[in-house]
Amino acid sequence: MKTRNNQAIGLLRLFLTLSVVMHHSVLAYCVFGHFDPRHYLLSTAPVIDRERWGGFDLLVRWNDTYFMMLMFFVSGLFVLPSLQRKGASRYLKDRLLRLGLPFTACVTIIMPVAYYPSILETGRHIPFPSFWLGYFGRFHWPGGPAWFLWYLLLLDILCVLTLLLLPTLPQRLAVVPDFMNRHARSAACLIMIAAFAAYLPFVHIFGPERWLNLGPFFVQGSRIGLYALFFCLGCAAGAAGIHHPLFQRDGALARHWLLPLCFGALSFGFLIEESRNLPDIQAIFLVFCCMSFCIALTGMFVRYVTIVPIWVEHLMGDAYGVYLLHYATVTWAQFYLLPISWGAVPKAAFVLSVTLLSSFLQTRIARSVPFRSVPFIRRVI
Template identity: 35%
Template sequence: MLNNANNSFTRNFWVDYLRSALTVLVVAHHSALAYTTFAKFDKKTYIFSTHPIVDSQRWVGIDLFQNFNDVFFMSLMFLIGGLFLSKSIDKKGVVNYVRDRIFRLLIPFFFLGTIFMLIAYFPSYYVANNKETGIVVFVYDFFHHQKWPSGPPWFIWVLFLFNLIGIPFQFYFKKLNDKIAVVFDSFGKKPLFFFVVFYLFTWVVFVPLTMLVGPGIWVGYGPFDFQLSRILLYFGYFTIGVLIGNSDFNKGIFSIQSGIVKNWKVWAFGALVTYAVLIRSEEILTKAIADGMLTVLNAHIIYWSVYVASCVLSNLAFLTIFRNFMDMESIGWNLLNENAYLIYLLHYIFVIWIQFCLLSVSASAWSKFLLTFFFAFILSFLVSSFLRKIRLVNKYL
């Protein structure tokens, strides 16, 4: 340990470490997708597959892990992404802030994201086209037939867009800064009320759109893809992050003395229980529809309402656990934090190539998942550490 809790608040170590932990979860999440029981591979258009590489080895336990992550972790990433918008604009000014976002988000997404995804998706092309290795044909197929898939870096361009949209909102929020601070500080004294407000807000920005367009629809142009059913959810959580960031959240809503933070065990237990209910509800609701006890519409409303509860409780659990236990600086966490962004950009290459290399290996799904995750994470970390020796890379990434 390098520092005490009081000194760490100025840098918000717990937020940095939470963001880093979520990056590790992203690596694990993608490492798991080749081994889920619902995985399918589309040889005609591999980008329509559930994952670029699909193994014959499957395990339902990996489904549970993958689905748990999917319920909450990207919404939490966007909430964290909004936390420091206000302070960054105040420190840099609008012009320098936009310039910084272009160099840190848009350019890496557009150029590094494209190069990295070209490397990452080649095994998928190879499998889909009966071991075809023509690079020129692959590149043409990548941009024209597969429509320039963005892969995990989709998050980066959407975050960039939210940052731009957030600028004019921020000037409005500034005028209400004192009132916003009072509201969010008061939530710390009313954890149950905060949960209800957070739940209702999440329900409104997620459930109606999901039921309207379906949960799995992705839209976009070129590499600028996004999941349509979740775009309001992500922007809503980003906005919550911006609003919280306009308050002194380490002394208010996320103070160690806050009722929200003190109840971390409640949120963690609730997250696990609610997720278990969510998984069990699929079978129960399907049977209820078949038996004529529920309409499809009502069953969907119930399912997505439980889904929202799982999302909110998992968000609160991770936020409060890290606020409680990550209030001191750590060398290991600092190293992870320094490399987290490049790990996010790089990991898909190693995940897919390792999964591809393991296709012919006789091993369990669980073993292949662990091998993929371990080596993808280590290799991403090592390459990131090497690239960050380059001055320009270290400055922006």
Template identity: 35%
Template sequence: MLRKTNENNQGTRAKARIVALDRARTFIILLVLIHHSVVNYTHFGTGDKMRWLGFDLVVLFNDSFFMACMFLISGLFVHGSLTRRGAANFLGNRAWRLGVPFLISIFVLMPVAYYPTFLRYHLPGTTDFNFSHFWWHTLTVGPWPSGPAWFLWVLLALDFVAAAVWSVAPRVVAALGWAIFALRNRPVTAFISFLIFSVVVYLPMHLIFGDTSWLEPGGYPLPIQTSRILLYAGYFLTGVGIGAVSLKAGILADNGEVVKRWPTWLAISLLFYGAILLLVYAHHNSVVDFTAPPLSWRAAYGLVFALFSAAMTFTVLAGSLRLSESKIGLLEAMRPSAYGIFLVHYIFIIWLQYAVYDYSWPAAVKAAVVFAGTLSLSWGLTVMLRKIPAVARMI
């Protein structure tokens, strides 16, 4: 609920606050591009023959927090939008900005993106599938991947849940908002509470389903990682609660106690990540059955995963707000195009990985080419698409 006030300095700060949170979203999208650029060159992957252990550490770091953090950021402005628009208009807007891009992604963008994978494993002369055949086979026989677009349908579903709760029981949303708001001057309590909350919504699902299980109803491109269903929903609704009272004066106030302590949250995050690395090392060197680690190991890994996810989410949000006046040229330049870059980047990721596959370049060189090419091409395409008014209102 950031609104322009009559006092110029407060109005400027409100505007800066919006920029800071938008920068946090842009930062996560940049991590998504880095993640997808390097995952093909990790040792646990099945992609390129050139690999580097450093990329395994990057992927493990990102995967352990960044999408949960993105769901929380996505929830921050939901209550304000519902209040301004009403539930029907809010959902119509979300359907336009999330539902339409999701449909375009699964019917057009992802088949185009995944076609090189098909070409890699079906050499010329071994099949008569051209792209039209491949596209039709994808939609009718499968597999029908959604790629990164899975985030869009899950976020849209959560928006519907939030709108329903707000319409039927607005006091529940208000109560959640005030409970979080009350922690604005108690940063340690807020931090520990979020750590505990993360463990509660993640650890039981992790122990029941593991991290390799994906729920994909009916084989349609509506996947979600089973163990993270409650984690993503919980973070999103936490974001809704944070925004339900006041973003300007609440727990994410730019000069608030939580934001001031962002270096502390970062240090704790790195300690938790170190614990994750120790458990991964133990898994590779001490667990007898690599594919079926004991319950004690799975419980310990799930615990530190949840703690790291919570601590890094605090770090990203608090750091973005505390450093809102700092000049970070790439993030500032990317901000208007960030959503569009997220939508189209996977096409360039896979095609560029396909293009450099046969070269014996070091993994770092291949990843750098893929990342630089993907960022520039998806950015350029987004800028051109945003010149179309209807598209600009969407992305």
């Protein structure tokens, strides 16, 4: 049976998934968006509409300061308890099934379908079979949102290898949530210092926007260390289990969520106003925003989520499937709306609504497949 704290983290994970879908749904309508007909991967999104709204720029920039880092943190919370319960061999097998198999399916089937509208928007009438065959070579094999899966799997593997070398590490890390709960300010300062160390060298080397890739294995170069840090932070925070006082309604996260939210909002204001032409200052405020919003949102969900309705629990269970399946619906809906003059906000609302309805429906159908026919479907999504 799920406890209220499991529900709080589960609802946080659902919120992050919905944020990802919303993020992708509005990218076509941001003022900063541009489409490169000569090289579609240099566009800011697979489809760019002529109708824009500046409010979406703020929404996208705010999301970008925290949501993927928080997804790595939440993913890390359950790693050590799961490893101790299953053992290294079974844990890795489950991770390969849960992350590796969907990644393979995404980059070979779902993402070619999702990126095909980009080719159509350029005016090049390439049949889909020809595009699909060239997708793995001359069209450069973009992985889209599936990049999160392979990098998380890599971090899981590194975590298992670390524990094989240091088998007593989980017991040692069990004191970390105690420290976070009893010395919240000191813990926040230490984490902030670690975040600067994890981000500033990479943003100096790669710049803030550059994506690195080897085939379909894409990752944003400046955030390699930041993603790993938040995953490790999640592993440490969850070392004593999700029932630890840190994740209770009277724990440090729940008690102090408002202050980091205010600090994050102030930092975000400086990020968008004062650091446009100062990349070093921009990097500093990005770390402030990242840390503040991650702490604030986690604390807010732990503080206020007690019992959720059954239908919300069903949505929480379908969140991973929505993440895997949403992108193709987003890009095709945006593409078909290109000639229609509705305005940016109605278009984005339509894309978001259609995508959520379609993705949840597809996930529910996939999970309804008889277990004996396809035994791994329910374990994957």
